[in-house]
Structure formats: C-alpha cells, structure tokens
Amino acid sequence: MYLRYLEDLDTRGQRTASSDELAQLCGTTPAQVRKDLSFFGSFGKRGLGYPVHELTAHLREILGLEREWRVIIIGAGKIGAALANYRGFLQRGFRIAGVYDKSPEKIGHAWGEAIVRDIANLEQDLTEAETLIAVLAIPADDAQLIVDRIVGAGIRAILNFAPTKITVPAHVSLKSVNMAMELEGLSFALTHAMANSGAA
Amino acid sequence: MYLRYLEDLDTRGQRTASSDELAQLCGTTPAQVRKDLSFFGSFGKRGLGYPVHELTAHLREILGLEREWRVIIIGAGKIGAALANYRGFLQRGFRIAGVYDKSPEKIGHAWGEAIVRDIANLEQDLTEAETLIAVLAIPADDAQLIVDRIVGAGIRAILNFAPTKITVPAHVSLKSVNMAMELEGLSFALTHAMANSGAA
DNA sequence: AGGTGTGAATTATTTCACAGCG
DNA sequence: CGCTGTGAAATAATTCACACCT
Structure with a gap:
C-alpha cells in the first residue's frame, strides 16, 4: 500500500514525504507508518521525512518486484479474461505466461497476447520455464484437483478466485479472494449500520 | 466463512458440528470458533456441538442475508462482466439490479439478464427502487468521481475493484479488492520463502 | 523547529483451561 | 463423558511520548 502511494508521489516529483503525509494517504496513523517501515530498515531522515524515490526502490526490493514474475492463469472464463486484461499486472512486473483451460471450445483461441492452451500441457510447459505463480479462476468443484496438479508441477504461490477453501x-x-464473502460483509455492515471512516 | 461451511454440512444432512470440526474446516482453532460464535449468542449444546441447520439460519440473519439486496455494477468492462455472471451473487441473495457504463458503444447492449444503461440515468434509477450496494469495476481515474455521485444518490455500501484509494x-x-496488491503479497512471500500452513 | 526511531504503555486478539450443562 | 461458554493468561498490535538527529 505504501508503495502504491509513494509511486504516485514519485511520479509527481515529490522528493520527501513525512509519516504524517503517508498516513493521510493510506488511511492510517503516523505512528503506524513509522513502525511498519522501521521493521524493514531506517529509511527516514529526521526533520525531513522519507525520501520518496529511494523508499520506493527499497519497497520494491523488499516485495521482490525487481524481477519479472511469470504468472499463469487457469480458467479462460470471464474472471480469467478480466485478469488477463488487467493492466495493473504487467505494470508491476507480472507477465501473463499462459492461459489454460480444459474446455475444447476455448483451447487454441487467441486471448489478448496469449493463446488458450490445453490444461493437459501444464506440467510440460511449467518445466520449460520457471513459473511460480498461478491465478485460479475456475469453478469451485475443480479447484482442489487443479491445485494439487499445479503444486505438483512446481507452482509455489496461488491467487485463488474460486469460492472454496483449498x-x-x-x-x-x-491468497484467496472471495467476492461473495466481501458482499456479505457489506450486507452485515448495512444491517448493523456500523460506522466507517472511509479507509481504502 | 463459518456460514459457507455450515451450509455445506447442512446440504449433506449433517445435524451437528463441534467447534473442533468447524475449526478444521475453516482453518482456525476450536477456541477461536467458540469465541467468535459466542459473540453473537449461545448457539451450541454442551456435549453435542452446534446444530448445523439452526446455526446456519442464525448466521444468515446476523449477516443480513434474509432479505434480497439489489446491487448495481458500475463499469461494463471485463471485470464487470465477470461479476455480473458470477453465480455466487444470486445464490446468496444479491440481485444484479443494473449495469452502468459511460461509453456509448456499450450502452443498450444486453448483458446477461440486464441491459447496460447510461451512467447518466443512475440518480434517476436509484430513486425508483432502493439500491444500497454498488460494485465498482471502472478505471482508477474515474473512481472517486463516480463514488461521490453514487454516494450522493443514496448508495450506502461499495465494493471497489478499481486499484485506487477512494x-x-x-x-x-x-471494501476494496486490489488484485495487483494480492499478487505483490505473493511476490513478497516467494522472495522471503515464508512458511504457510495452507489456510483458505 | 520539524520529524524519525523506538522503548514503554495501552489496547486488542488469541489461547488456555475449566466449570458446568446435556 | 463430550463439548460449550467464558473468565483469566498470554500474545500481538497499536498508540504514546520523547530522546535524538538534521
């Protein structure tokens, strides 16, 4: 989160940012910002704040974003399509290395930059180029089966959009994202008319 | 989360579930389960566990899922499409009441059950039928502007997929879901080879 | 002055452990 | 017995507050 806002500031040419300013942007407190950042090192200058450009680089390094990550998307449905087209990924060093599906109607069709491949090729493809991250955009029923396969094939990180525990x-x-559950959280909040201070 | 697994158990005809069993399913601890549930009431029977069907109903009630919620989707792009087609929503009482976009090429086109409407109609439509929840699936630049509009028009809960703070x-x-940030979390985990115990 | 880094104090969450009910 | 509900204990996270640098 800090990285996101620091990049904004950097683009706008701002040289330094205080914990106060970052807290405001990120919807947290200055003390929190200082504690968080100090966990990884002593990046700030007393009396001045944090050097925006430098800290941005530090955070990228810490997050492991200096390298390019090959990502495969499993499931060429609507969610898969949304993800494959999502610019944010490329901008941040995540290259879509392949899109897989099991349904014959989809296999072979062009899909943005990639071509949908048969999920049967998965193991083969993964051994050819190191790919550690997979995004799962398939129905809940198939999820665990596929997970076992891709883990067996060497995948080391999974972003799961299937609404099931894996x-x-x-x-x-x-990491799992469950959209229905997010909506249910909103339903709860509405039902109980809770306060919210507008954090992102 | 508890609701999800309880519904599964209920469908399978299981009558009771212990905190131990629920913990296993949800990837947490029995003590946590008991504390969480006891916050809302005393649902369990000592020596037996929790009555599955009854507790399911209680949780639905607590979450405000007994009623139907009208939800509008803003942005008829890929993400919007994925959301509009997502079955989980309807199954859980969230009815897509409309899909809005500003681009003339999209307006008027059928879209699953709905027809894409001009975002200019928003205020009008919202006053006609109570709609409290909006899902935001638009580019980051427009997000805050649209948010101000829909809030002005009476929206009381927002699920934001635009990669920006609003x-x-x-x-x-x-609630905000930022997919790039999720991937960055995985990048961090991979870079630092952290342990993970397989929670959902 | 202005603003970080960080121990200490506070507050929140999780776990323990056990009395007590079915 | 088995298993919940819950105070008490242990951990974790956040906030305070101030020494110390520029």
Missing part, C-alpha cells in the same frame, strides 16, 4: 503444502503461498 | 463519508461502508 489446501496447499506448507511451502506454497496462498 | 474516500467515502462515515455512513458508507467500503
């Missing part, structure tokens, strides 16, 4: 070995990182 | 008044609930 299990991975300890050496694999997993 | 600000809302205190009475409006906001």
